[in-house]
Amino acid sequence: MSFPIVRCLSRSIVNPARRRGLVRFGQGLAMASLAVRPEVSQADAARDRLQAAIAEFTQGRVMVPDSTRLRIEIDALVENGNSVPIRVTALSPMTDTDHVQRILILAPRNPQPQVALFHLGVHSGRAEVATRFRMAESQSLQALALFSDGRIHRAQADVVVTLAACLEN
Amino acid sequence: MRETDRRGQNGVGRLARSCSVFAIGGAAMLALSSSMAVEQAFSNVRPQPLRSGFETMSPATQAMQARDSDNPAWFAVEEGARLYQQPAGLQQRSCASCHGDARGALREVVPLYPRFDETRSAPIDLSGRIEACRLRHQQAERLPPEDDRRLALQAYLGSVARGLPMTPDPDPRLQAARVRGQERFNQRIGQLGLSCADCHDRHWGQRLGGSMIPQGHPNAYPLWRLQWQSIGSLQRRIRACLVGVRAEPWSAAEPAWVELELFLQWRGAGLKVETPGVRP
Amino acid sequence: MSRAVVRVPQQVRAGEVIEITAMVAHPMETGYRTGDDGRIVPRHIVRELQCEFDGQTVFRMTFFPALTANPWVAFPLRAERSGLLTFTWTDDQGRVVIERAELRVS
Numbered sequence: 001m002s003f004p005i006v007r008c009l010s011r012s013i014v015n016p017a018r019r020r021g022l023v024r025f026g027q028g029l030a031m032a033s034l035a036v037r038p039e040v041s042q043a044d045a046a047r048d049r050l051q052a053a054i055a056e057f058t059q060g061r062v063m064v065p066d067s068t069r070l071r072i073e074i075d076a077l078v079e080n081g082n083s084v085p086i087r088v089t090a091l092s093p094m095t096d097t098d099h100v101q102r103i104l105i106l107a108p109r110n111p112q113p114q115v116a117l118f119h120l121g122v123h124s125g126r127a128e129v130a131t132r133f134r135m136a137e138s139q140s141l142q143a144l145a146l147f148s149d150g151r152i153h154r155a156q157a158d159v160v161v162t163l164a165a166c167l168e169n
Numbered sequence: 170m171r172e173t174d175r176r177g178q179n180g181v182g183r184l185a186r187s188c189s190v191f192a193i194g195g196a197a198m199l200a201l202s203s204s205m206a207v208e209q210a211f212s213n214v215r216p217q218p219l220r221s222g223f224e225t226m227s228p229a230t231q232a233m234q235a236r237d238s239d240n241p242a243w244f245a246v247e248e249g250a251r252l253y254q255q256p257a258g259l260q261q262r263s264c265a266s267c268h269g270d271a272r273g274a275l276r277e278v279v280p281l282y283p284r285f286d287e288t289r290s291a292p293i294d295l296s297g298r299i300e301a302c303r304l305r306h307q308q309a310e311r312l313p314p315e316d317d318r319r320l321a322l323q324a325y326l327g328s329v330a331r332g333l334p335m336t337p338d339p340d341p342r343l344q345a346a347r348v349r350g351q352e353r354f355n356q357r358i359g360q361l362g363l364s365c366a367d368c369h370d371r372h373w374g375q376r377l378g379g380s381m382i383p384q385g386h387p388n389a390y391p392l393w394r395l396q397w398q399s400i401g402s403l404q405r406r407i408r409a410c411l412v413g414v415r416a417e418p419w420s421a422a423e424p425a426w427v428e429l430e431l432f433l434q435w436r437g438a439g440l441k442v443e444t445p446g447v448r449p
Numbered sequence: 450m451s452r453a454v455v456r457v458p459q460q461v462r463a464g465e466v467i468e469i470t471a472m473v474a475h476p477m478e479t480g481y482r483t484g485d486d487g488r489i490v491p492r493h494i495v496r497e498l499q500c501e502f503d504g505q506t507v508f509r510m511t512f513f514p515a516l517t518a519n520p521w522v523a524f525p526l527r528a529e530r531s532g533l534l535t536f537t538w539t540d541d542q543g544r545v546v547i548e549r550a551e552l553r554v555s
Contacts, residue, residue: 075229079379079449082395083517085229094527110515111481118524119509123502125466125527133515134398134479162379238456241519244474247452398477398518 050108057104057117057144058152067153070145074157081135081161086115090127090145090153094120100127102146109139135161214351214366214436216373221440222383222448225374230395234447242324242393242445245317245400249325252318258309264322267306271329279330280442281338283427283434292346292427296323296402314421320400324391327444335388335442337435346424350432353425359416365429380449386437387430389446396449403430453548455536461528461554469508471498472521473538473546479514495520495540502552503532528554 073087090100099122105115118129127145138160145153223231237243253264253271268275278284279295286293286301293301296314299322303309312319337347354365368377369385376382390403397405404426411418419425453473461467473495480492492514500508508524531554538546 075227077379079227079381080396082398082449083230083233087523107515111479112514114513115515116513116522117511119511120525121507123505123507123527124525126525128468128525129510130523132517132521134517135515236456238454238470238472239521241472241517241521243454244452244519393519395517 046108046113050106050113053104053106053113054142054144057102057146061146061150061152063144063152063154065154067145067155069147070143070153070155072141072143072155072157074141074159076158077160077162078135079162081137083132084135084159084161085130085132086141087128087130088118088143088145088155090147092127092147094122094125094127096122097148099124099148100145101148103127103129104144105131105133106142106144107133107135107139108142110134110136135159137161214354214370215438216370216384216436219386219437219440220373220384221386221388221437221443223389223443223446225381225383226447226449230447230449233393234389234443240393240445240447242391242400242447245321245324245391246328246445248317249321249323249328252322253325258303258307260307260309262307264302271326275326276329276333279326280333280336283343283431284338285340285342291424292343292431294403294427294430295326296404297427299323299326314402315405320391320402323402324400324445327391327442330442331444333442334439335386335434335437337431337438343431346428347431347435349424350428350430353429354432354436359411359414361414363414365410383448384437385433386440387433388437388440389443389448391444392446392448394448400445403433453536453538453546455534455548455550457534457550457552459553461552463529463554464527465554466525466527468523468525469500469534470521470523471500471536471548472519473498473548474519475538475540477512477514477516477518477520481514493541495538497539498522499537499539500524500526501535501537502526526552528552530554 069091071089071091073089074084078084086105088103088105090103092098092100094100100120103118103120105117106113107115115133116129116131120127120129139158141157141159143155143157147153223234226234233239233241237246256263256266264271282295282298283292284298285291286298288301288305296319299319300312300314304311337343357364357367365385368382373382373384387403390406391400392406393400394406407426407429408418453471455472456470458467458469475495476493477495478490478493480489480494482490484490494514494516495512497512498508498510499506507526510522510524512520532552534550534552536548536550
């Protein structure tokens with residue numbers, strides 16, 4: 001399958017203007033007249049997608065950026081990105097007055113940053129979820145948790161993805 | 170056989186030269202038809218200690234295989250169990266109508282494959298045997314090797330035999346093919362000029378890129394490969410290796426697949442069937 | 450051909466918080482992959498999983514393409530009494546898979 005390799009190939013076929021060579025060697029002005037520096041705009045687009053996903057979740061609420069009440073459990077180094085187990089735990093008594101309502105996992109460097117959105121409640125008893133997902137490349141994962149007091153807690157985890165040794169296609 | 174190795178020499182020529190070495194030994198091997206002769210022929214090529222690919226996986230991947238309810242390959246087993254009972258083809262017969270409960274006599278026979286097919290006078294693997302049954306006795310439609318239904322039946326029968334040791338069939342009619350399989354295993358091919366032995370005999374347990382190299386046994390097939398995000402056969406996995414060393418994959422009809430599997434099965438004999446496996 | 454498998458602990462005491470696992474058979478085609486014909490393989494993924502206990506929603510999950518094929522999840526539940534758990538997966542083509550399991554609480 002070679003998920004990241006296929007993705008790069010399909011992009012270059014779709015939009016040749018994004019090849020780095022064109023931007024670097026003197027065609028920058030010509031390109032600029034069509035679009036702002038293509039190479040930077042790829043990173044911008046990813047950043048925009050991430051910001052949009054975060055904004056949709058937070059809805060403008062207060063965020064606790066490096067919260068001690070939220071924990072991501074994941075291997076720091078994964079053999080290939082094809083199936084990465086992740087467990088997210090939010091510290092909460094899960095009572096009527098203090099519980100976690102939603103947990104969102106984000107992989108900012110994936111083609112789409114959202115990985116999974118979990119909806120919990122008092123009946124959950126614990127704010128702990130686990131799943132398996134695919135990572136396109138090494139990145140800093142994020143988890144956001146919405147608590148019943150209206151605050152968003154955030155945690156981050158850096159994960160290195162090594163490429164598979166033999167690529168099939 | 171039109172592969173050329175890294176030095177541009179004709180693959181057939183190299184095989185012919187290695188064949189002449191084997192021919193002298195091979196004639197002596199074939200003269201002794203007991204299974205002890207089989208042991209002597211290959212006695213220097215089993216990895217020590219014998220380790221299933223399960224043992225070279227991360228704990229997280231092992232956990233996926235360890236419980237059926239965590240194993241993404243399990244659905245294929247359930248589908249295979251269903252197909253086993255389902256009447257099929259013009260004969261509207263099910264596998265069960267002839268073979269009864271798969272956990273009976275069939276279970277003992279699964280770990281012996283590949284075996285010798287009387288009708289075609291050639292070795293046949295389990296996948297081919299299932300297909301031959303479907304065509305001959307059910308008169309059902311032909312299915313390609315990686316069809317979900319063929320894989321499901323293989324996965325089901327393999328899972329029924331789970332825990333039994335891989336047992337090479339001592340049938341002397343398989344011996345010549347097994348020897349050819351060993352030659353394949355040791356033959357350097359592709360633009361990278363690598364043989365199976367180069368990685369899986371000489372460097373198992375070490376790393377290639379980020380991956381630990383397994384010994385390369387066929388005891389967990391069909392299996393869910395994380396890289397495929399689907400279940401697949403041993404042939405599919407070998408094909409991936411051929412492409413990986415930039416060799417031309419063998420065509421579907423080539424006996425090379427079954428010959429290599431015969432050798433791999435001998436090489437890993439005693440390892441327990443783990444079907445349906447999970448592998449990176 | 451869709452199947453699902455769930456795991457619900459046995460011998461559960463009232464008030465205990467248990468972990469339930471649920472996995473559904475689904476290709477989870479991301480929509481980013483190029484097929485053998487050189488064209489993008491269209492997206493085809495599960496959209497949502499909903500778990501109900503005796504008709505009341507106790508867990509919901511929104512799926513995105515990043516989740517693996519045959520997606521798997523583990524989630525918690527405070528077990529108060531015995532009852533029926535119903536798991537409903539819905540995908541982006543409107544296909545629905547339903548799996549049921551008894552929760553026995555002593």
